[in-house]
Amino acid sequence: xxxxxxxxxxxxxxxxxxxxxxxxxxxxxxxxxxxxxxxxxxxxxxxxxxxxxxxxxxxxxxxxxxxxxxxxxxxxxxxxxxxxxxxxxxxxxxxxxxxxxxxxxxxxxxxxxxxxxxxxxxxx
Amino acid sequence: xxxxxxxxxxxxxxxxxxxxxxxxxxxxxxxxxxxxxxxxxxxxxxxxxxxxxxxxxxxxxxxxxxxxxxxxxxxxxxxxxxxxxxxxxxxxxxxxxxxxxxxxxxxxxxxxxxxxxxxxxxxxxxxxxxxxxxxxxxxxxxxxxxxxxxxxxxxxxxxxxxxxxxxxxxxxxxxxxxxxxxxxxxxxxxxxxxxxxxxxxxxxxxxxxxxxxxxxxxxxxxxxxxxxxxxxxxxxxxxxxxxxxxxxxxxxxxxxxxxxxxxxxxxxxxxxxxxxxxxxxxxxxxxxxxxxxxxxxxxxxxxxxxxxxxxxxxxxxxxxxxxxxxxxxxxxxxxxxxxxxxxxxxxxxxxxxxxxxxxxxxxxxxxxxxxxxxxxxxxxxxxxxxxxxxxxxxxxxxxxxxxxxxxxxxxxxxxxxxxxxxxxxxxxxxxxxxxxxxxxxxxxxxxxxxxxxxxxxxxxxxxxxxxxxxxxxxxxxxxxxxxxxxxxxxxxxxxxxxxxxxxxxxxxxxxx
Numbered sequence: 001x002x003x004x005x006x007x008x009x010x011x012x013x014x015x016x017x018x019x020x021x022x023x024x025x026x027x028x029x030x031x032x033x034x035x036x037x038x039x040x041x042x043x044x045x046x047x048x049x050x051x052x053x054x055x056x057x058x059x060x061x062x063x064x065x066x067x068x069x070x071x072x073x074x075x076x077x078x079x080x081x082x083x084x085x086x087x088x089x090x091x092x093x094x095x096x097x098x099x100x101x102x103x104x105x106x107x108x109x110x111x112x113x114x115x116x117x118x119x120x121x122x123x124x
Numbered sequence: 125x126x127x128x129x130x131x132x133x134x135x136x137x138x139x140x141x142x143x144x145x146x147x148x149x150x151x152x153x154x155x156x157x158x159x160x161x162x163x164x165x166x167x168x169x170x171x172x173x174x175x176x177x178x179x180x181x182x183x184x185x186x187x188x189x190x191x192x193x194x195x196x197x198x199x200x201x202x203x204x205x206x207x208x209x210x211x212x213x214x215x216x217x218x219x220x221x222x223x224x225x226x227x228x229x230x231x232x233x234x235x236x237x238x239x240x241x242x243x244x245x246x247x248x249x250x251x252x253x254x255x256x257x258x259x260x261x262x263x264x265x266x267x268x269x270x271x272x273x274x275x276x277x278x279x280x281x282x283x284x285x286x287x288x289x290x291x292x293x294x295x296x297x298x299x300x301x302x303x304x305x306x307x308x309x310x311x312x313x314x315x316x317x318x319x320x321x322x323x324x325x326x327x328x329x330x331x332x333x334x335x336x337x338x339x340x341x342x343x344x345x346x347x348x349x350x351x352x353x354x355x356x357x358x359x360x361x362x363x364x365x366x367x368x369x370x371x372x373x374x375x376x377x378x379x380x381x382x383x384x385x386x387x388x389x390x391x392x393x394x395x396x397x398x399x400x401x402x403x404x405x406x407x408x409x410x411x412x413x414x415x416x417x418x419x420x421x422x423x424x425x426x427x428x429x430x431x432x433x434x435x436x437x438x439x440x441x442x443x444x445x446x447x448x449x450x451x452x453x454x455x456x457x458x459x460x461x462x463x464x465x466x467x468x469x470x471x472x473x474x475x476x477x478x479x480x481x482x483x484x485x486x487x488x489x490x491x492x493x494x495x496x497x498x499x500x501x502x503x504x505x506x507x508x509x510x511x512x513x514x515x516x517x518x519x520x521x522x523x524x525x526x527x528x529x530x531x532x533x534x535x536x537x538x539x540x541x542x543x544x545x546x547x548x549x550x551x552x553x554x555x556x557x558x559x560x561x562x563x564x565x566x567x568x569x570x571x572x573x574x575x576x577x578x579x580x581x582x583x584x585x586x587x588x589x590x591x592x593x594x595x596x597x598x599x600x601x602x603x604x605x606x607x608x609x610x611x612x613x614x615x616x617x618x619x620x621x622x623x624x625x626x627x628x629x630x631x632x633x634x635x636x
Contacts, residue, residue: 060161066176088166096173
């Protein structure tokens, strides 16, 4: 399935061949509440039949507003979420999301894609 | 130092500056990260995010505090409103009324228009409560409150002072407007009030006090109250404007009350006795005890000048007790001195309040017994107004008095709103026809017929008539010709001191 550009063009979303959702935030994107809402709408659109694990590629994201982070506290079509980043900045951003808001499904931060995919697959 | 190292230092310097601003309370301070995304940028972003969270928590806390404060303020306002409101009618209570007067008095310094106060007291509310119950009484009070609100302007304050007493504070009005409002209030109370199936009236006596700049706030209500009191005296359902003379009258009344109290307890009260005679023979059949007050500095004061004060102050009970004891004791003294003249009655006046005196029966019984006087020799004179408006309790007392053997007499017949039918149902033996009915009887044949008819009516009801106020032999003769058996008046004798009574009885006025 081809990636679908979410509203605003700051992210893309696809279902991988392995059966997980892959949400990619563009490097340097400053994620606002409407971007998060659009991304979540895309996730829910793809998960009408069943909830799927989701890999969120957030490496080199510029910033995430507080309101945008709060959106991900709302239950969505994802059954578990792996946040994938590289830099210390990604780690800080991810952990602020994890620490300040209570995620609606199991959520963890990874810096290794294989580790992240293993963890997502472990649930299925 | 490499350029890279130098830029790192610069970011750290920005970070320090940002933290200093945050520490100073500027929670909107942020530090711009670089594109590198390294540890220093991670720290910068972490600090930004922490500042954002802190800012959010502070804002949220401030909002909550503001919300709670507003809620507390609303609750406090509501409590204050309730504390200043009469629960039954929703009108202001005395506390709020006083506040409004104080405010209006303060405001009048600039405007020159001092506030005015109306004090209203319903004229017959007790009767409504007594006969229809407190539920009906409350309904009437609520209706009165509605009418008062409708009668005044939006800027005026209507209050319930308690019981059946209301007040209105009028601000920023001319004398003419104030009196207009008073008349409008009175007019709104003229229509009857429907309570269930009953129709009642809730008219009021209204006192008005128009303040002047500098008029003390507390004096305004006092003086409106004094004026209301005057309105009551002057016939109820009237409006009376306060005049400073009234204050003098109140102070005078207060002084008299105090003096009267000590007079009753001391030896300033005295009884005089006016004969009641049999018209045909001139024989004295009774003596009416009449009270006099021998005031040390003002001389002898007639009852007309102090009985109403005694009634208002409750001293009437003390006075009545004294009259009973002294009158019966004197009757015993006459018995001892002249056992051969022991046939006449002693007439004593009984007021409405005394009829409800809890120890009245026992007091009469004990007094008669201790002086060895037969109950049949005592006649209690009760005004027809009291008898007409008697309640269940009064009815019971009257019955018990009759059972005791004491005679009951309707006093002042013809001065109130007499009902012909009540003559037959009252527990009385004799009727005293008021002197006003015979005043021009001799010169007015029509009045003569009228008196004759009344005498026949009394006779037909099985009662015995005594006509009072007989001043001439012609009146005595005419009344006797009409079939009247007994009379009283100056013609037969002025009120006498006790020492002169026996001589007078022995030398009666010859019959015509």
